[in-house]
Amino acid sequence: MKQVNGLSTRETILHLLKTNGELSAKDLTEQLGLTGMAVRRHLESFESSGWITQRSIKQAMGRPTALYSLTEHAEHYFPKKYNSLTLDLLGELGQESGDEMVNLLFDRRKESMLSKYAPAMENKALADKVAALAQIQNDNGYMVQWEQESEDEFVLKEHNCPIADVANAYGHACNCELQLFRSLLNADVSRTECLAKGDRRCEYRIKKTV
Structure with missing residues (x-):
């Protein structure tokens, strides 16, 4: 055979x-x-x-x-080498223009994603926003689970990170994701576990703002 x-x-x-x-x-x-x-x-x-x-x-x-x-x-x-290409390009950008320019690139990506997904959050309760965010992240390959712990508290868990190599090399990518979640949910969001730091998943605690 x-x-x-x-x-x-x-x-x-x-x-x-x-x-x-x-x-x-x-x-x-x-x-x-x-x-x-x-x-x-x-x-x-x-x-x-x-x-x-x-x-x-x-x-x-x-x-x-x-x-x-x-x-x-x-x-x-089939295996793809997109992360390797991305890391090479970010490395070249850092050498040419400095780390601040690399961070600016991540910031602009965050703003672009905020503009793209913010309409899906309009006029929704926090629970519905968390559900919508979980679906967005699942569509992007993050293998998300979420649960409601109380009336105003939620946990969102990402079991996969499609940009793990990038996040490991550039911590600002993780910071931008956290800021994006806060803006989309208009809530108090903290990261309690992080794949890029060696944890088993990325875990976010979400609380309704007072």
């Missing part, structure tokens, strides 16, 4: 589709050395998860053939 660097069958299918663009179930069966039923079972699983899609092409004789390809959702499986 053809595999890529000892990957599992499912991972090998993804790599084959990535490198070939489109493949039929027959193509995959021949390359993997599996039964057609086994390959179709994997393909059905990927389709139901939204990782692959199919299109039919007519044949000169017989039934149409389904060709499978990856969806945009599947691209998240």
